Amino acid sequence: MSKPDIDHHIFFDGETLPTNRADVIEHLDAKIEVPSNMSKPETIEAWYAEKRPGVLKEAVAKTSFDGGFGRIASIAFAVGNGPVVSATSARPAVGDVPAAYDIEKERKLLGRFFAACNRVRNHIGKPPTLVGHNIVAFDVRWLWKRSIVLGVEVPEWWPVEAKPWQKEAVFDTMTVWEGVGGRISQDRLALALGLPTKSDFDGLMVADAWERGEFERIRTYNGDDVETVRSIWKRIVGWREPAVASETVAEAPVETKEERDAAVDAAVKTSQNGAGFKPGLRPGFRPAVRAESSAHATTGAAA
Template structure:
């Protein structure tokens, strides 16, 4: 059994966290003069703070899981999100955990995704800890990209120390690549209320990773 998975994350909107992030944005160490520092604070710091806040979408301590796309084996891809279907992020994670707990005992799936071991699964765990959500006992806690509990398409292709974008891998395998949306745009689309666009993008990513995985199965064997 395989569980194909992709998540979309967004930056924090919590004023307390934003204030904390902003406090850690300081002028370059090479700046020594008070007037130069003051000019940087007035002209450059707002942009630097905005960039730092946007990066919290990649930080499970501060950012949020907004969309979870998943499919078991040949099932249609589902995409759950708290803007569309759940009350908040905690309800989304709790609902997802409950759905995973319904998988029949003894049929623990291999979770398949792109860069899933280093990002998606760790981010889900971190948010579950922050929000007090109990994940299923079998859900990988510290997955290794080369382990048996996950199949990381990025690592299987590029190795443990290299990297390949999903779009590039799809191109190499003759699979349709991404459309006019990529992960860097999710935060902006979310702020604009374009939730369905993000959901469609997430669903498409899950479909693509399923296609990539099945191509790899031909080379690695059906047990991959």
């Protein structure tokens, strides 16, 4: 059985935020009802004062799971074995104005992600396979919904109606591992496969971290998730790194200290401008379609 062409795959993940729309929050607030077992006026008054704010906060938090109301905090993706790129919907700080969510940044983020996906499609001559964890039930449709709300054009081939078993369109690592209807967290699956797992941060912490202005932490976490899901995919399908042809290397002459120092300086400069560190995002959110490096090079917010 032949192994799939990794260059035909887009590995991606998104982090989401609750709504910030006043009309939606007002609607949710109006829907809150006093528990049916309460009848005394003083009990109801106490519930309104003590419990209602928490109930509303929870209702608002749940909108992050619905693409019709939630917002994108960040998107991270990688084409084939290329570098991971990631960006947030936060505009940069300007003078005394701190960095914060920007709906226009979110629109650009979506548009540039879809543009990158379309470039892959045009390059390979067919829709790429989307790879992620729980993306059939969540990410694919969530992004489709949010794009419609924001007026962002969705690629005509975007597999919003894909079934879990249609792995040419969508390779959902959760469904492939557990079967249709089964559930397992990406972290637990990574643990089962002996891959690196998350530390002290997870998706449920994103909204609070966003409120604290920890945009870079969210972006990095998002990128790490894509690296993990790509590693999971490789293990499941049995993909191996291409063998590198060996070469006969002549014995190098003994270097002086000055020559060694110069070589180290050159290597550092090369690494800082390439894979291995975290370079800034190139304008237009444009990862290479056929990247030579497989290093994790998550990047900053899109311009």
